[in-house]
Amino acid sequence: MKIENTKAQMRKGVLEYCILSLLKDNDAYTTEILAQLKEAKMIVVEGTIYPLLTRLKNAGLLAYRWEESTSGPPRKYYTLTKNGNNFLNELHNTWTELTTAVDNLTKEKTNENE
Amino acid sequence: MNKTVNINLGGVFFHIDEEAYQMLKNYLDSIRFSLRNDPEGLEEILNDIEARISELLSEKVKDNRQVVNTTDIEEIISIMGQPEDYSMEEESNDYTTEEDPNNPFNSKRKKYKKKFFRDGEDKFIGGVAAGFAHYVGVEPIWIRILFIISLFIGVGSPILVYLVLWILLPEARTTSEKLQMQGKDINISNIQKTVSENVERISKNVEEFGQKIKKKDLGGFESSVKNNSQKFFDGLGNVxxxxxxxxxxxxxxxxxxxxxxxxxxxxxxxxxxxxxxxxxxxxxxxxxxxxxxxxxxxxxxxxxxxxxxxxxxxxxxxxxxxxxxxxxxxxxxxxxxxxxxxxxxxxxxxxxxxxxxxxxSYSVNRGNTNQEERLEFVKNDTIILKALPHEKYGSYSKLSRHSDDQFILENNEQKKYSNQIRIRVKKSNNENSLLRIQKESEGKTFKNAIANTELIDYNFDTNEKELLLNGYFISPTINKRIDEEIDLDVIIPVGTIIYFDDSVKYLLSNVKNVQRIYDRDMINHYFIMTKEGLECLDCPDEVIRNEDYIKTTIDKDNVSIKVNYY
Structure with missing residues (x-):
């Protein structure tokens, strides 16, 4: 097992959750989503995002609209659909449960180790 | 100095140098390839990617006259990630590790299927041989040698195979197709390798071109056969x-x-x-x-x-x-x-x-069966020989050995109606008159042939003075290939007179007679069976072909030519 692969895999697993969360309060266009994800070090290369966004859109969790931009061609603004919102809420619950569980487990382990 | 290309990327206009353009194009091709399992979203994803690349390039290119170069593209690729990163297939990306070469996902990822394309870059005529060589993984020269050898063995027929393949096989045009042709992984390093090979070849071609011009100036002409054929076919195509x-x-x-x-x-x-x-x-x-x-x-x-x-x-x-x-x-x-x-x-x-x-190889065996029927005629009497056509299917005018067989339905069964009947008249060794019916047929084996003869249906009739032979027979053997016939020998004792009715005209077959009269001239004449054979009693001199007959008889007896034998 390579550590890099495991890390990437962990990130990838929660990527959908992150994207949906980003769009919860306000719509965003691809570059903005990318910028935030990169800043948070969720992604290293941008390539991964495009198929994922299309997949979420095709699954009916996201919708998009075209908006004119002052510089350059129109931009694709993504917005969360009602389905997407429900989906996000469920993911959120699961995530909370998961982090609590993982926290508890890892805490105990580290305590024992000390 | 580099050529530049103008491109429209995500709705924005760019000047891009040729090498960088090739690199970008290959990059997009490879992405397309790594997303091939997701045909639904493919175009949309690619559009998004193009839009993003265009955005990234716009940030780099502030001035409209600035040209995008390979460094820019390399930077963009490092931001966007390798084509493999685009693939959503988890198994192809993450769980496999290099320490585990036996992992099936691993091999699935590594081995792209080789495809058969024509190689337009390494061609004599259509690039089929080179493409095939890539497909089987040998040097094209071996395939070409094999092709030429097969031309001699196959009497030119491989040319057809070649043409068909030329027509049906697509040429490898894009870099990813070229890599697929060679069975290589489609990844950035291979694509870059291919691109640099391309660049190398182009520069080599330019060099060769320059040299050629020089040579032409000197009046010399030296060029490989390959270049000539390639040039010929390309030039022909272009003009x-x-x-x-x-x-x-x-x-x-x-x-x-x-x-x-x-x-x-x-x-x-x-x-x-x-x-x-x-x-x-x-x-x-x-x-x-x-x-x-x-x-x-x-x-x-x-x-x-x-x-x-x-x-x-x-x-x-x-x-x-x-x-x-x-x-x-x-x-x-x-x-x-x-x-x-x-x-x-x-x-x-x-x-x-x-x-x-x-x-x-069928119908090689011929068999016959003989059947003899006693004819009750009074000795020294006159027999009238007649043939009868079939009531339904035949007519007097068709009573000929040379008429074609017909196919008839008898009791809902298809049968052959044939006039293949030969009539001969022979001398009897005793006092009896006989009709010998010899049926002939063919079959795979001799046994089959005999069995077939027994199926042939033939009849005849007699009355006091007439011998009424059916001028036809009916057989259930409808195989056109099987030749069947009936030989009829009318065997009569010496002294019997026979009259040939008009109806047997085309059924007689070389009836031997002393005067060597043709069959057709025997019709409507009386013949008598003598010790030497049949002899005409009332034939005109012009039909008698045996000159000796006339001579000898005249020499012997100046009065009559017929008395002698009577």
Whole structure:
């Protein structure tokens, strides 16, 4: 097992959750989503995002609209659909449960180790 | 100095240098390839990616006159990630590790299937040999040598195979297709390698071109055969392209219509062969009475289908050829399909050849049966020899050995009605009159032939003065190939007079007589059986062909030529 692969895999697993969360309060266009994800070090290369966004859109969790931009061609603004919102809420619950569980487990382990 | 290309990327205009353009194009091709398992979203994803690349490039290119170069593209690739990063397939990306080469996902990822393309870059004529060489993984020269050898063995037929492959195989155009042709992974490092090879070759070509010009200036002419053939075919293509395009389309459409008509009529004829029997273009071959289907190992429907395939498959290639002529975008079939079709064709060919051999080796054995019937005629009496036609199927005018066999229905069974009857008159060794009926037939074996003779139905009749021979026979053997006939020997004792009725005119077969009179001249004359053979009693001199007969008789007795034997 390579550590890099495991890390990437962990990130990838929660990527959908992150994207949906980003769009919860306000719509965003691809570059903005990318910028935030990169800043948070969720992604290293941008390539991964495009198929994922299309997949979420095709699954009916996201919708998009075209908006004119002052510089350059129109931009694709993504917005969360009602389905997407429900989906996000469920993911959120699961995530909370998961982090609590993982926290508890890892805490105990580290305590024992000390 | 570098050439630049203008591109429209995500709705924005860029100047990009040629090398960078190739790199970007290959990058997008590779992304397309790694997303190939997601055809639904493919175009959309690619559009998004192009839009993003365009955005990133716009940030770099502030001035409209600035040219995008390879460094920019490299930077963009490092931001966007390798083509493999785009793939959503988890198994192909994450869980596999290099320490675990046996992992099936690993091998799945590493081995892209090799595809058969024509190699347009390494070609003599169409690049088929080079493409095949890539496909089997050898140097093209070996394939070419094999091809030339096979030309001699196959009497030129490989040319057809070559043409078919040329027509049906797409040329590897994009870098990813070229890599697929060589069975290499489509990843950035391979693509870059290919691109740099391309660049190398282009610069080499430029160099060669320069040298050639120099040589031409000096008046020398030196060029490899390969360059010549390549130049010839390329040059021909370029010069004639525009003129030929219109003609090509017309020819293509004509061919297309032709092939469709062919295929439709083939299908129609296949069905009619197996149902109606009497329609379609194969009527001759598939005629129910055609001997081809008798005593063949394979049933009629099977041979029909095999012959059908034998003709249909070339028609399919014909159809593809015409489609390809009409539209160069038409890619044709992939290799497995082509190989299957060619294989099927050869299998059909083998079966049909086998049937053909079986067919031609058939009916080699001829058998006959003899049957003798006593005729009750009074000695020294006159017999009138007559032939009778069939009440229903025959007529006096058709009483001829040379008329064709007919096929008739008797009790709902198809039978052959034949006039293959030979009548001869011979001398009896005793006082009795006989009719010897010799039936002849053919079969796979001698036994079969004899069995066939026994099925032949033949009758005759006599009354006081007349011998009424049927001028026909009926046989259940409807195989056209089997030749059947009946020899009738009318055997009469010396002293008997026989009269040949008009009806036997075309059934007599070299009836021996002392005067050597032709059969047809014997009609309506009286003959007497003498010790030497038949002798005409009332024939005119001009029909007598035996000059000795006349001489000797005249020498012996100056008064009469007939008295001697009487």
């Amino acid at each position: 004639m392209k525009k003129i030929l395009l219109a003609i090509r389309k017309i020819i293509g459409i004509v061919l297309l219509i032709g092939s469709i008509v062919m295929i439709v009529s083939l299908i129609v004829s296949l069905f009619s062969v197996n149902t109606l029997n009497h329609f379609g273009i194969f009527q001759e071959i598939f005629d129910n009475n055609s001997s081809f289907f008798f005593e063949n190992t394979f049933p009629i429907w099977m041979i029909s289908i095999l012959i059908f395939m034998l003709v249909l498959i070339p028609c399919i290639f014909w159809l593809l050829l015409s489609l390809r002529i009409i539209s160069s975008n038409f890619k044709g079939f992939n290799l497995p399909t082509i190989l299957t079709l060619v294989g099927l064709w050869f299998i059909s060919l083998l079966f049909v050849i086998y049937s053909g051999i079986e067919f031609s």
